[in-house]
Amino acid sequence: MTGNPGGTTVVEWDVGSTGAEQHESFVRLEREIGLLLRRSRAISARLARELHPDLDGAAYGLLALLADGGPLRASDLVARLGLDKSTVSRQVSSLVALGMVDREPDPADGRAQVLRPSAEGAARLSGIREARRARWEADLSGWPADDVATLAELLARLNRIGEAREAQAAPGG
Template sequence: MEPAQAVETIQREMTVFARRARASAGRLHPELSLVSYTLLGHLEGSGTCRVTDLAAHYALDKSTVSRQVAALQRAGLIERRQDPEDHRVQVLHLTDAGRRILAQVTESRRAAFRERLARWSGEDLERFAEYLVRYNAAATEPS
């Protein structure tokens, strides 16, 4: 396969992957979209952050993230607290309910990946993982 053809195939297959990921997110937990899952996962990893931090990290408009955060807050999955170092700033925290739902959805997603990749060799899995890490790292590098 020629490089141009390979790039076309990669683009097409990544689009299919993204569409399936969005569609399956609703099946894993009806109230938790893929974006919401991603934001909760980021909060779990960082401990706390501001809406502006989330917007900057995901290169999204602050108003878009604010709407998602408001929905997560209404659902009782996150809460806003005053920043102890700067009382003018509010930081986001996962609630216990948010941690439980995130853990459930994460386990469901892992099970789905394990099922899809069950017949892959260890070598193929390692190579695929390395390529994904490399691709995502390149996406964050300045052009």
């Protein structure tokens, strides 16, 4: 795959590939990503309980996004995650009530609020992320460093495609 000046991705197949081989590649990709997503949801639920016994898995992801890209408005979270506004609102309220997230006035618009992990939320999240990184390092210890870097780059490219698609699907996008 290569990028072009218009910002879209162009798929380039080997000249020797058949339509059936290409189709089978996408079937396998869908299957493997589906498995990864199911496993990820289960892991997020477990990690959320480690953060706080009353926290659900989806809220864990929201806290991680705030830690990585915050402070953010709730509307930013809706746009980035592609979730329903009421779902995000419920998760934010839960995180605030549990002391994991703080609401602050938006410096750009005092009428609005931005969200950021509280000191406790950031500390708990950092500890869990460090444990996750250590597990990835153990699980992939037999992989060459270049393969790990390639996997990370390919996943980043896939995530950018998903983010662009969500942005286009959003109202006004």
